[in-house]
Each structure stands twice: as structure tokens, then as C-alpha cells.
Amino acid sequence: MATMRDVAERANVSIATVSFVINGTKRVAPETRARIEAAIEELDYRRNVVARALASSRTRILALLHPDLEARPNATVIQFVMSAAHGARERGYDLVLWPVNDDEQMSHLLAGGLVDGALLMEVQIRDSRVDRLVASRVPFALIGRTENDDLPFVDIDFATTIDLAVGHLRSFGHQRIALVAQRTKAGNEPGRIMRAKAAYLDAMAALGRPPAVVAVEGTSAGGREAAHKLHDDFPDATAVILVNEGASAGLVKGLRALGRTVPDDLSIISASTTRELGEMIEPSLTVMAAPAPQLGRLAADALIDQLEGVQDTPPHILIPCTLVPGQSVGPAPDRSSTSRPEPKRERNAQTDS
Structure with missing residues (x-):
């Protein structure tokens, strides 16, 4: 060296x-x-890096704080991390992934002067990490939002995303639309899940339809559980918006085990996920692709702008997901008849030109 x-x-x-x-x-x-x-x-x-820090009182290292690395990170989280890392590197900073699950770990990070600033992921509506950062005056930016919208954040526009998904399903005749969300600990709900639920409830209220919400673990087993809950509790649902990336494959398998096919019996849109994951499932899922590549980079820019004094006001950036058609949405089946509708399909991304 x-x-x-x-x-x-x-x-x-x-x-x-x-x-x-x-x-x-x-x-x-x-x-x-x-x-x-x-x-x-x-x-x-x-x-x-140590000599550099001694010379300038800056490490040019940013911490990306994630509250739970016990579970395997999903594809969307990885996209956020990679895009934030690339954005930081382009501006001369290094990004380290820092698991923080308790106050002691947070105190160690803040007191040691190890990093210049922090990005937070999986932000909860009431997030103790944010409170500690505010008190410590360590610069930070959020990938997600708390209940305090005055803080610097970038986030998915869930209201627009869910409206787009509902509108797409309605164009195929669906009126009874369910939501499959991720089960979380009581009082510890990530903002993304809460906002997706709120947007869904608003959409159902606007349609004059009762909500049909299922919450399961973000695993294949959770997806199979969701299939059974939909079958037992909401048999009239003809479509599902899935805000639970880890449960997507299990949901399709669980429906198949119950003798229900996608999309003839039930249409599925997976929201806040990746195009690549949708293509890995059979039939390929219609997805609302998360803008993770843009948001991760924008979050890094927001933090570095604070550090370099080029930011006048905290950024508040919302970007909706993008609809990517697959093969998992079809016309709403007629529940009043035993006849199966003509198996029309939406065009997927590979056939569009």
C-alpha cells in the first residue's frame, strides 16, 4: 500500500x-x-482515515442506520443502500451500514465521533433514533418519514402510488380490492407501512368499499398465511395490493395450493418493490417499482449538503413508484357466476414497445 x-x-x-x-x-x-x-x-x-480525521476533525464517513439486520434485507433495501453508497462516493464520502437496535449502540456511534452524519432507513412514525440525533446535533437525513415532516427526508409518495395501483385494478373491473401489508410489532410501525395503509383506506373510502386488510410476516410462510386469510376472511376480493415484498412468492404459491390461479381468480399488484423481483415469480408480477435508485442518492445528497453548508432548508422529497405491468393482473372474475371470464392479460414490460 x-x-x-x-x-x-x-x-x-x-x-x-x-x-x-x-x-x-x-x-x-x-x-x-x-x-x-x-x-x-x-x-x-x-x-x-484516522490521520485524515485528526487533520480536519472530519472523517468523511457516513453511517446508514438500519434497525433490524437479523432478517435478510429485501431487494428494495439493497437498492436503497447501494444507490446511497454510490451517491456518497461520488461526493468524496464513504458510507457504512451500521445496525442500531438499542440506545447503547446509538450512544456509542454518536459519542465516538466516528462518522460525520447519518442516514436512517426503516424510519418509524415515532423513532427514538431520530430523537437522539436531534439532541446530539449530528447531521442526518431520513429515507422515510416520522410524524414530524419538518425534518429532512426523502420518501416514496405512497398516496400517489396506491392511487395508481387502485386505478390500474379498477381499469380491469376490480371493485373489491384487498391489501396485504407487513406485520409489525405494536407501537413500532414503519412509516412506509402506516402511510401505505392510510392511502389504501382513503382509496376504499372514496370507492365506498369496506377495507380488507391482511397483515403477515415478510416471508414465504407469511405469504401462504395471507393466501389463507384472503380465502377465508375476504372470499369476495378479486384483487390484492401487496405491500410486503418478502411475502410475494408465498402468496402466489399459497393461492395455487388453494386451487386459485393468478390472475384468473385473483389479480395481484406488488407495491414498493423491484421490477427484477416481479420477474422472478410465475406468473410475473405487476409491480409498482420503488424509486430506490433515485431516493438513495438524493438522501446522500441531502446529508452531504448539510455537512458542506449548501442547504438552506431541509429537503422534503416525495417520489411515487412506477407501474411496471406483468402478467398478474386480469379482468375481475364474476363472483355471481361459475363461468370463468375470458383470460385476457395485461401486457408485460417485455412485450410493450
């Missing part, structure tokens, strides 16, 4: 001059700076 001395020898300057360029502590002649920067590139020199 190259050292600062190696860079100095390659550029034919003193170690002090290399330090001036790296730390920006003293003006260096342009031609000398160019030689040093070329040597840094040729030698693939990387500054020691």
Missing part, C-alpha cells in the same frame, strides 16, 4: 508539500499540485 512518502518521492517534493495538497492547508503552485495529484493517481494512494 502506497504511503505519503511514496507520493512525495514520485512527485519529487517534500512530504509536507504532499500534506498541504491532501489537506488543503496551504496554497501550492498549480504545476506542483498537478505532479502530486498525478502521483496519487498512479500509486493509487489512499489517505489513512
